Amino acid sequence: MSYQNVDPVLGVFANTIEELDYGIGVTLTTTGGVVTGQLVSGRAWAKAYTERIGLEPESPATEVLGHVFKGLQETLSPATNADTDAEEEQENSNYPSFIHLTEARYLSAGNLVPQGNDTVPWRGRLDQVVAWSVGRMGNS
Template sequence: MEEDKEITKSVRLDEKDWFLQSLVRTVTGTDHRIGMTFLTGGLLVSGYVVSGHKYFEAIAKLYSSKEEVQQSIANLAEGYLPNESGEILAMQDLPAFIHLQDAKYYNTFGQPIPGKEGVWWRGTLLNINGYNFGVLGFPSRDDQVEQ
């Protein structure tokens, strides 16, 4: 009975997953992407984990017709690149967010939303309930990790 109390004391559901944080750090400052599927808020979200820089750079391009907005978002992307001393300012603390490229949500019937092309997705690590490696809908493991 005492052992059960010790186990429940050591598990904290309000902490971010250290392994998932390390995956975010792995792609930060690189062009690498890792295919993963997440359970968050009762939905499956599947796509490629990418760096924050790549995410904000892509979002800035979506607003290319509005130069002021584009520049503001592009400035956010710079925080995910190493500075002169090699530090990545956005990663001074442990990562709190995860960024997906080509993300799709899956409904209870297994249909992806949106149907054809994925979207850029940003979520908090704290709200991810579970995950697995691999993007839904791809037949080969070779498609899951890219460099």
């Protein structure tokens, strides 16, 4: 990740969200388009993603994905991330590599998709966000 491309205000904002496990509405312009939703911690995103998958109970796929996302929730928790050694921390920025949204929608041809109550968890590289604002877009 190129930390030179990260807006330092957004980097600190995302880092604070990770540490506090808090959420706030944002709109992001990325190199791939505009996305709006609730900025959350990686752990909250993994939980939302697990719920979104909604596979049939007791299926082999549910069991495998359950293990993957349970491990991901643990990996993304701030307590686990704090265990990195001091040299690695000095070499890397304090910003998270990825930014996470729940209740995400994409702006496409003047409309937010998906429409209605259907939303998706979204994860993107922090260094690919080119502009942002606090607050979510809504359909009028």
